[in-house]
Amino acid sequence: MLKRSDLSRLNFIRLQSKSLFKTLISFKPNQTPVIVVMDAINPTILKTTIEAIPVLTEENFLTWKTRITALFKLGGLKDQILTGEPALEDVENSILCAVIIAKLSTTTHKNVVNSTNEEDTQLLWKNILKRFISNEPSNRTRVYNSFASITFDSSNIKKFITKDGEDINPKALIDHLEIHLNELKVSNGEKDESLESAMFTKEDLQCKDGAHNPYATSHRRENCWFVYPEKREEYLKKTYGSNTKPKKD
Structure with a gap:
């Protein structure tokens, strides 16, 4: 020491x-x-x-x-x-x-x-x-x-992928496309309903060309002839026969 x-x-x-x-x-x-x-x-x-x-x-x-x-x-x-x-x-x-x-x-x-x-x-x-x-x-x-300054190199995709949750294959791609399509449908449906609500009042129950009146009490939007005119034709054919031509408004 x-x-x-x-x-x-x-x-x-x-x-x-x-x-x-x-x-x-x-x-x-x-x-x-x-x-x-x-x-x-x-x-x-x-x-x-x-x-x-x-x-x-x-x-x-x-x-x-x-x-x-x-x-x-x-x-x-x-x-x-x-x-x-x-x-x-x-x-x-x-x-x-x-x-x-x-x-x-x-x-x-x-x-x-x-x-x-x-x-x-x-x-x-x-x-x-x-x-x-x-x-x-x-x-x-x-x-x-x-x-x-980053430039994309299409020959080296892996370099630009920061997260890979699952392998990309035809089935996974189709599943994602279907999900995206459904989201678009929901989004567009909400926009359509908002637009239709702005076009009508509670006092006016009639539908108009191409638009369903959300205040209508006789039918729902999915059965509206103004939105789906083909359903009107189907109804008339079923009711009056296949030779009956629907009247024009």
Whole structure:
């Protein structure tokens, strides 16, 4: 066990040499040593976590954010980075800065890294969020331009399908068409009834050419001769015989 007299002769003591995040004890003379938090992480778990982080591009921010945040949480530094305070220890800051920058594509690096934040994890993180999830006009314009530049490729339909509930086959297609047709019928029926209601009053019970009077009490719309003139012909033929010609109104 190191004594205070031994610590006073050193600036940093490096322990656990096999760990990716080395255990560092930082101190100044006559002060209590400060142990770097991230150094207690199991090196195998740490290595797996870092390798699972994809390179950040313009298309995969949500996945990247989930993976990199898992690394922050693993080291017990998530709140510090997300809130920006308190400041990170120098060693933790240097290590996380190196990891984040290593996980940026060339294009993303040019857009988020600058001379102010290249050595400050918390500032770098804030600039990345500003680039990908802020509501600033410049960011909305960038997203719109990316969307507008998408061109449809008929030879690669799967690329443009975001959700596939079931395989497309003739039966499924016909079923969907029937559902759509029924919805149109219902929609058109409601429009017709609304139009008919506007054409008549409760005092006027007579139907008119092509329109059923919804206030009529002698018959329903489906039996209205003004809407379905063929039903009138069927009725007259059935009543007076097939040679009887219906009278014209």
